[in-house]
Amino acid sequence: MSWLIDNFGQVWSLTVDHVVYSAIPIILGFVIAVPIGWLTNRYRLSRATVLTIVGLLYTVPSLPLIIVLPTLLGTRILDPVNIVVALTIYAVAIMVRTASDAFASVDVDVLLSATAVGFSTWRRFWGVELPLAGPVLLSGVRVVSVSTISLLTVGAVMGIPNLGYLFLDGLQRNFPLEIVVGIVGTILIAVIFDAVLALLGRLLLPWTRGRKQRRRATVTDPELEVVGAS
Amino acid sequence: MTAWYQTFAWLADPANWAGPGGIPARLGEHVVYSLVTLIVAVAIAVPIGVIIGHTGKGRAVAVQLSGALRALPTLGVVLLLALWLGTGLGPPLVALVVLALPPLLAGAYAGVSAVDRQTIDAARGIGMTETQVLFKVELPLAMPIIIGGIRSGALQVIATWTVAAYLPVGGLGRFIYDGYAVQNYAEMLGASVLVIVLALVADGVFALIQRLVVPRGVVVGRASDVRVRSSKRLATTSQSTTAG
Numbered sequence: 001m002s003w004l005i006d007n008f009g010q011v012w013s014l015t016v017d018h019v020v021y022s023a024i025p026i027i028l029g030f031v032i033a034v035p036i037g038w039l040t041n042r043y044r045l046s047r048a049t050v051l052t053i054v055g056l057l058y059t060v061p062s063l064p065l066i067i068v069l070p071t072l073l074g075t076r077i078l079d080p081v082n083i084v085v086a087l088t089i090y091a092v093a094i095m096v097r098t099a100s101d102a103f104a105s106v107d108v109d110v111l112l113s114a115t116a117v118g119f120s121t122w123r124r125f126w127g128v129e130l131p132l133a134g135p136v137l138l139s140g141v142r143v144v145s146v147s148t149i150s151l152l153t154v155g156a157v158m159g160i161p162n163l164g165y166l167f168l169d170g171l172q173r174n175f176p177l178e179i180v181v182g183i184v185g186t187i188l189i190a191v192i193f194d195a196v197l198a199l200l201g202r203l204l205l206p207w208t209r210g211r212k213q214r215r216r217a218t219v220t221d222p223e224l225e226v227v228g229a230s
Numbered sequence: 231m232t233a234w235y236q237t238f239a240w241l242a243d244p245a246n247w248a249g250p251g252g253i254p255a256r257l258g259e260h261v262v263y264s265l266v267t268l269i270v271a272v273a274i275a276v277p278i279g280v281i282i283g284h285t286g287k288g289r290a291v292a293v294q295l296s297g298a299l300r301a302l303p304t305l306g307v308v309l310l311l312a313l314w315l316g317t318g319l320g321p322p323l324v325a326l327v328v329l330a331l332p333p334l335l336a337g338a339y340a341g342v343s344a345v346d347r348q349t350i351d352a353a354r355g356i357g358m359t360e361t362q363v364l365f366k367v368e369l370p371l372a373m374p375i376i377i378g379g380i381r382s383g384a385l386q387v388i389a390t391w392t393v394a395a396y397l398p399v400g401g402l403g404r405f406i407y408d409g410y411a412v413q414n415y416a417e418m419l420g421a422s423v424l425v426i427v428l429a430l431v432a433d434g435v436f437a438l439i440q441r442l443v444v445p446r447g448v449v450v451g452r453a454s455d456v457r458v459r460s461s462k463r464l465a466t467t468s469q470s471t472t473a474g
Binding site: 056058059060061062063064065067068070071077146147149150153154156157158163164166167168170171174175176179180182183186187190191 | 233234297300301302303304305306307309310312313314385388389392393396403406407410415418419421422423425426429430433
């Protein structure tokens with residue numbers, strides 16, 4: 001434990017990097033995926049195509065993706081932009097499917113009623129569709145959040161600063177405690193992000209309180225969709 | 231663009247295709263490692279998942295456990311086990327098997343518990359024993375989703391063996407780290423392309439298997455659903471086919 005106290009400054013700065021580099025892809029992934037998910041429902045023909053493309057994106061393993069991206073983006077291999085783009089791609093890949101399912105879960109009769117009382121498409125989206133799709137979207141973001149935070153550590157082998165650095169350094173110095181600190185730190189960040197998202201959900205979707213049982217049931221669904229990049 | 235020319239040059243160079251460190255050897259290692267990992271993980275996770283799905287007991291524990299395992303950073307677990315258990319293939323193999331369990335478990339219990347209750351009741355009603363219900367009704371109907379779980383697991387295993395080559399083990403990740411050490415970007419990029427192609431091929435193979443294991447009766451049922459062309463029916467069938 002004295003190692004942690006002596007090196008707290010370094011661990012803390014890696015933790016801050018970890019939080020920043022995982023928060024950006026989570027937010028970007030949500031912002032990009034929600035409109036795509038909505039469109040796949042609106043134009044049913046595109047659904048199969050979009051979901052197939054998105055599924056293929058997720059099959060690309062993470063380390064190779066970080067290496068291929070510089071040639072496609074014109075960035076340098078050590079540029080943190082590569083890992084942010086890579087993680088955003090995975091976030092979008094998970095989130096589009098969930099977003100599409102979320103909007104599909106909104107009752108068609110409710111939408112017709114909204115139109116019938118004079119809602120424009122724009123107002124109907126913000127006032128009816130998005131809030132009703134909210135609980136499923138939230139469960140999707142929670143899955144994206146966990147996987148993004150744990151995937152980011154792979155970036156450390158390409159020199160991008162985050163808690164994954166402790167794994168490599170710990171192995172080199174034959175010092176398991178350092179690796180354990182890295183793993184525990186990564187899990188702690190994931191747990192805190194998840195708690196923040198759950199809290200946001202309670203504030204923004206107050207009507208889902210007291211329906212815990214049903215929400216649990218939907219939470220497991222996007223987890224099933226999550227396939228294997230690491 | 232020059233990076234890509236150099237990459238194709240690296241991929242086309244016959245020197246890189248020979249010997250124990252050549253592309254075929256590394257590719258072979260990657261495939262064998264991945265298959266062994268997957269077989270061990272399937273042998274552990276699928277029976278447990280099927281029992282959970284069949285009895286409905288332990289579902290909450292399985293969900294919690296899969297969620298918790300997903301938060302574990304793979305690279306950290308692989309390297310930690312290597313430090314504790316020593317060098318060789320064993321430690322990363324153990325780590326990768328553990329990390330491959332969640333998707334397999336999820337696929338198995340979700341697949342079995344998604345089987346229509348009425349179908350199971352009907353099977354019991356015509357006098358099938360519990361074992362017959364499991365093997366003749368639940369498992370065949372659950373098979374596409376179970377294979378879907380294995381498909382996810384396979385992709386994860388291929389990806390993680392690439393990262394695990396940080397240890398002195400073989401596989402395509404070897405080229406990536408060796409290339410990184412001497413700043414040979416063409417070698418890293420070439421190996422990356424090979425891993426991506428391997429992942430896509432594996433995904434395609436499992437997609438095909440997933441299609442082939444759909445029971446005949448279910449295929450017939452689906453075809454008539456399409457002909458009905460009711461939008462609600464279409465929505466439900468498309469959901470059930472994409473569930474894996």
